[in-house]
Amino acid sequence: MHRIAHILATGLLVASHSAAAEFYQQLDTEWSLEARAFPDNAAFASQSDGQLSVSLLSEWYAEWNRDFSVTIAPFARFDAQDDERSHIDLREFYWQGVFDRVELRLGISKVFWGKTELLHLVDIINQTDAVENIDGEDKLGQPMVRLNWALGGVSLQAYALPYFRERPFAGEDGRLRAPLPVLQDDALYQSSDEQSHLDYAVRVQGYAGALDYGLAWFSGTARNPQLLAANIVNTPDGPQATALQPFYGLLDQLSLDAQYTVGSWLLKLEAVWREQGLLAQVPGQAPQLIEVDYGAATGGFEYTRYGVFESAWDIGYLAEYLWDERNDAADNGFQNDLFLATRLAANDVLDTTLLAGVVMDLDRGSRFISVEASRRLDGSTKLSLELRLFNNIDARDTLFYPLRQDDYIQLELTRYL
């Protein structure tokens, strides 16, 4: 830590010395107005049929001498219906220095690993900001020390992650929530260090010809908690849980992600092997800590036809298969599923795009349908539409079943300042 502090101090010193020579900064701010309508009757009382929220994301970036920079990116959302969805987060707050081929990052940041479109199985550094969207693409800022050593077509990365971020869940008044209230302030941990457990990760990534690959090892707290039955009361029908309590076990993950790009084809694969601590609950007994290990994978292709029908339109076809060794116990709900989608791009001045797809559970017949479309209104405004439908959801699909009444259509207007 001493050495890191020294490097940091040196970096800042160099920065201030040459500030007059070469200093660059930019401030980017965007705010969004988001409206959701839920046409179906709510599955739970207290849930509303509409949802209105505003969000603000700002990023200040300052760079000295090209090699040293500071990034600060706060985010806030105010949701009129769901208190738990109203939140603020420091998405990024880090210093970065480049020393020839070595890049050092200190602070809160975001990192993405992976290749596939639907499910980001390999991506594990950042916690999912699950109240933002069910697509899992919004992430909370993660405190980290990150080293990246670039060696031509290959780079080696090492991460130390000294603090854990808990996953946020929608509140009782919100749609797209768990079947019972989640005790978000009372999470259980396998490690006695709880949120202070030091996680670490190493990754090799690079490309060779048409192949892009990443091979990684992560050891630390699982990002996706197990939800345990809690606050059990006796009813005439027997004991029943009235809340869910998150349990964060320890997780080791070995992962591979790869993409082969040939002509108009992108062939994609993500695979993980995990060993994870879980709590086994038997009614009337204290929960038992067990170790499970399992594999999961997703892979498929994206094929694009450019300039179809003598226009500037591109049409892409996507197919990805999702598999998880745990079957019904898969904590992402995708154990034997097929994702089919099409991507349209008008390549016009307004950058009109659309991605429409369906995920089919090949065991149960449940279907999840998603449409995302967007177009620019002018040089600083964008309009986005999102449609999500939960169709024919089987009661054994425990993850999607609570969402079965939560079909929604969303309009979002984003203004860039």
Add this chain to the structure above:
Amino acid sequence: MTLLTPKTLLVTALTALPLLAQAQTPEEQGLAIAVEADQRDEGWGDSESTMTMVLRNKHGQESVREMRNRSLEVDGDGDKSLIIFDQPKDVRGTALLTFSHKDGNDDQWLYLPALKRVKRIASNNKSGPFMGSEFAYEDISSQEVEKYTYKFLREEPCGELSCFVIERYPVDEKSGYTKQISWIDSSEYRAQKIDFYDRKKSHLKTLTFHDYSQYLDKHWRPARMEMVNLQTGKSTTLTFSDYAFQNGLSDKDFDQASLARAR
């Protein structure tokens, strides 16, 4: 996508007269011109510039794109380039890394700042519009000699200059063009005008080059390019500013870490 590195300027130029005299067929003459033009611009090393595109539809409505470009000359292969997008604001921070190749498809990676994701993309979309403009991807990519075959047509006056008129035919079957006719001035071998013919062999677009300046006493670059689509009435003006050469850039400024860092 090495926007406007020297080669991009389609600087097909004529060799010295003795060489021309050696060339027997119009095809050999055309190739000799292309090779000489390419060699005349060698040695620029690296460059940086700011680019502004003004897109106009047939009613005269305008929209603006701004980007910054960094390019690196690569011995024995196509150039490397990094483009950082500033306007429109919804794509601000997006960056595109291209390793162009003399043979085969280029390698391209796109950085998406919202997801912090670097994505390898298919690079065989030659004829699609770049940023919704009248410039196709192949118009702004690195113009390697090997990507065309050539035919010398004639020499004729072009404004105050005299120009060689050369036809060139894309080697790549994914190209949106059957041929291009280019006018190259005989004094400095700079592209002055190009007519593009579409797959139906109809005249589709005309590109003109304006306000050339010479950098490092050697390399000519236009300050403005005008692309007019004759079939739709749309046009795009591309202007360059803040040209800087030999900034000490190297391979490590054109890798995936630099792509994700680019601002």
